[in-house]
Amino acid sequence: xxxxxxxxxxxxxxxxxxxxxxRDLNFEVKTGEVMVIxxxxxxxxxxxxxxxxxxxxxxxxxxxxxxxxxxxxxxDERRAILRRCGVLYQGGxxxxxxxxxxxxxxxLKEFTSLSERKIxxxxxFKLAMVGLRGFEDYYPAEISGGMKKxxxxxxAIALDPEILxxxxxxxxxxxxxxxHLDETILELKQSLGATxxxxxxxxxxxxxxxxxxxxxxxxxxxxxxxGTPQExxxxxxxxxxxxxxxxxxxxxxxx
Amino acid sequence: xxxxxxxxxxxxxxDGNRFVVRIRGDWLxxxxxxxxxxxxxxxxxxxxxxxxxxxxxxxTHYDSVLASYLxxxxxxxxxxxHTADLEGLPERLTRLLMIGQKxxxxxxxxxxxxxxxxxxxxxGNTSLKCWAEATExxxxxxxxxxxxxxxxxxxxxxxxxxxxLILKSxxxxxxxxxxxxxxxxxxxxxxxxxxxxKQFGAEFAVAYLVGYGILREMGAIMTGIIMAGRxxxxxxxxxxxxxxxxxxxxxKTFGISPIEFIVLPRLLALFIMMxxxxxxxxxxGILSGxxxxxxxxxxxxxxxxxxxxxxxxxxxFLLGIFKACVFGVxxxxxxxxxxLQSGSGADAVGIAATRSVVAGITLIIFANAxxxxxxxxxxx
Numbered sequence: 001x002x003x004x005x006x007x008x009x010x011x012x013x014x015x016x017x018x019x020x021x022x023r024d025l026n027f028e029v030k031t032g033e034v035m036v037i038x039x040x041x042x043x044x045x046x047x048x049x050x051x052x053x054x055x056x057x058x059x060x061x062x063x064x065x066x067x068x069x070x071x072x073x074x075x076d077e078r079r080a081i082l083r084r085c086g087v088l089y090q091g092g093x094x095x096x097x098x099x100x101x102x103x104x105x106x107x108l109k110e111f112t113s114l115s116e117r118k119i120x121x122x123x124x125f126k127l128a129m130v131g132l133r134g135f136e137d138y139y140p141a142e143i144s145g146g147m148k149k150x151x152x153x154x155x156a157i158a159l160d161p162e163i164l165x166x167x168x169x170x171x172x173x174x175x176x177x178x179x180h181l182d183e184t185i186l187e188l189k190q191s192l193g194a195t196x197x198x199x200x201x202x203x204x205x206x207x208x209x210x211x212x213x214x215x216x217x218x219x220x221x222x223x224x225x226x227g228t229p230q231e232x233x234x235x236x237x238x239x240x241x242x243x244x245x246x247x248x249x250x251x252x253x254x255x
Numbered sequence: 256x257x258x259x260x261x262x263x264x265x266x267x268x269x270d271g272n273r274f275v276v277r278i279r280g281d282w283l284x285x286x287x288x289x290x291x292x293x294x295x296x297x298x299x300x301x302x303x304x305x306x307x308x309x310x311x312x313x314x315t316h317y318d319s320v321l322a323s324y325l326x327x328x329x330x331x332x333x334x335x336x337h338t339a340d341l342e343g344l345p346e347r348l349t350r351l352l353m354i355g356q357k358x359x360x361x362x363x364x365x366x367x368x369x370x371x372x373x374x375x376x377x378x379g380n381t382s383l384k385c386w387a388e389a390t391e392x393x394x395x396x397x398x399x400x401x402x403x404x405x406x407x408x409x410x411x412x413x414x415x416x417x418x419x420l421i422l423k424s425x426x427x428x429x430x431x432x433x434x435x436x437x438x439x440x441x442x443x444x445x446x447x448x449x450x451x452x453k454q455f456g457a458e459f460a461v462a463y464l465v466g467y468g469i470l471r472e473m474g475a476i477m478t479g480i481i482m483a484g485r486x487x488x489x490x491x492x493x494x495x496x497x498x499x500x501x502x503x504x505x506x507k508t509f510g511i512s513p514i515e516f517i518v519l520p521r522l523l524a525l526f527i528m529m530x531x532x533x534x535x536x537x538x539x540g541i542l543s544g545x546x547x548x549x550x551x552x553x554x555x556x557x558x559x560x561x562x563x564x565x566x567x568x569x570x571x572f573l574l575g576i577f578k579a580c581v582f583g584v585x586x587x588x589x590x591x592x593x594x595l596q597s598g599s600g601a602d603a604v605g606i607a608a609t610r611s612v613v614a615g616i617t618l619i620i621f622a623n624a625x626x627x628x629x630x631x632x633x634x635x
Contacts (some may be wrong), residue, residue: 080406095603096600096602097601113285113286113289114286114287114320115287115290117290118288118290118323120329121290121291121326122284122326123317123321123322123325124323124326124327125319125322125323125326125327125355126319126323128326128354128356128360129351131357131358132358133358133359133360133361133364134360134361134364135364136365137365137366138366139600139601141463141599141600141603157319160284160318160319168517184354185355187350188354190346190347190350191350191351192319196366243527
């Protein structure tokens with residue numbers, strides 16, 4: 001077993017009923033690296049993320065976290081694994097009946113024995129880390145989409161997760177905010193030592209943050225690229241990858 | 256790595272103009288550690304110091320709990336005009352802190368404490384809200400009437416496919432629950448008669464009670480209440496989520512009237528189906544009343560229906576059906592209006608659904624009282 005592999009996916013096939021979305025995925029995410037899952041719309045990127053988080057069951061194949069098999073684990077084992085993960089959902093997915101501060105405090109209250117005052121300290125710091133100082137008492141409905149996303153990030157890092165998942169982190173953000181978020185991701189990687197898995201189709205993000213990337217082809221329904229973004233750009237394994245990474249729309253492509 | 260676990264500790268002292276904070280032990284999310292108030296108090300007393308510096312013991316284990324702690328201390332120190340010296344901190348910790356300090360807090364963003372409002376202010380605000388609500392209702396009603404006008408001139412932007420789907424969901428799909436409730440209500444009325452009429456030996460009169468009760472009142476009311484809970488709430492939730500999803504705005508920007516496109520089919524569907532559902536509820540209710548009359552009180556079927564026929568007339572039946580039409584419009588209006596008024600967010604949609612049911616039921620009972628009064632005056 002490879003000590004440094006944080007997540008390993010073996011022969012994963014994702015399907016909705018009889019419709020196979022992706023067949024036989026094999027890849028691993030090493031400790032401390034940023035892995036980007038890319039591909040065109042509808043290729044199963046977000047679905048793959050949902051499989052990694054146990055929100056969907058694979059049609060076949062296994063997912064390992066370290067040495068533990070996630071897909072075959074019981075509820076308690078899965079929960080223990082997921083507690084080491086933080087997830088930033090596409091729209092932030094803040095709980096709308098709670099203030100931003102309460103959203104971040106909830107996991108801290110549930111899973112640590114910190115005092116109220118300590119929790120407030122941590123919440124304040126996490127909000128500061130995402131550039132939202134002083135927004136504790138706002139309800140999600142009162143802040144903008146970009147702020148919701150950042151608050152969602154603060155919630156995702158509330159418990160200092162070992163693994164962070166991002167679903168389209170820059171979708172719906174302006175270039176500057178999106179750039180800022182990319183920087184925050186890199187800083188989190190360095191300061192928390194977290195392993196990061198990102199689903200995105202944003203080119204600048206892929207090249208700035210990714211250590212390695214996989215490319216899912218929606219038409220061929222399999223993973224066609226696996227390597228650093230630079231490698232993939234230098235030697236694109238298929239036309240689809242090339243078109244995606246060079247934004248070349250001259251040929252008709254179906255991704 | 257595997258050193259002894261040690262409780263989180265903090266000490267502080269003044270050293271000339273330096274205020275030194277010494278950290279050791281385990282500062283982890285999973286363990287306990289002091290909060291920043293101790294050091295902050297100490298700092299307030301240390302009048303001579305200008306610089307806050309830190310010493311972190313090299314065997315300290317920490318995660319963002321320590322960063323949060325230091326962040327709070329530094330924040331406070333800067334509030335006193337002190338400068339913070341991060342020299343003594345491990346690099347990883349400094350880096351974490353720097354992320355937090357990168358974006359300063361925006362002026363005036365923090366929410367202050369809620370100011371207590373006086374009674375007068377409260378009354379004023381509530382009246383204004385009531386007035387706004389009334390104008391909104393009036394506007395909505397006006398728009399609905401205009402939309403109906405468009406419909407009759409054949410110019411309404413209405414999707415008939417939607418209309419048929421809604422028609423099905425408010426009729427066929429509602430049959431089982433309407434049957435169950437009216438069956439039970441019919442029985443309840445008959446039981447009521449059984450207890451009271453037996454004392455006068457007038458068991459046959461249970462037919463009047465069931466006939467009047469179901470046809471004039473309970474048939475329409477119970478159907479209306481079921482539809483308010485079932486369909487009115489569904490309308491409010493559907494339209495509320497459409498609003499959250501900006502679908503209503505999308506309609507408006509295409510120049511399509513949301514009233515015609517969304518409200519009109521629902522209004523029409525309930526207006527058409529409520530009388531039919533009530534008719535169905537009447538039949539079921541009377542049959543269940545008869546079952547109790549025959550089974551419990553020994554009133555034979557022919558006697559039951561003959562008695563009913565002599566007293567209860569077509570007028571009573573029509574009154575019930577008229578009520579049903581009114582209730583249908585009220586339930587649809589309450590559902591659609593509450594849905595359109597919904598705010599954004601999961602909470603708001605839930606509130607809209609609740610309010611539509613409350614409004615629907617209140618309006619039904621209120622309208623029923625008004626119609627009964629009018630009927631009594633007119634001698635129907």
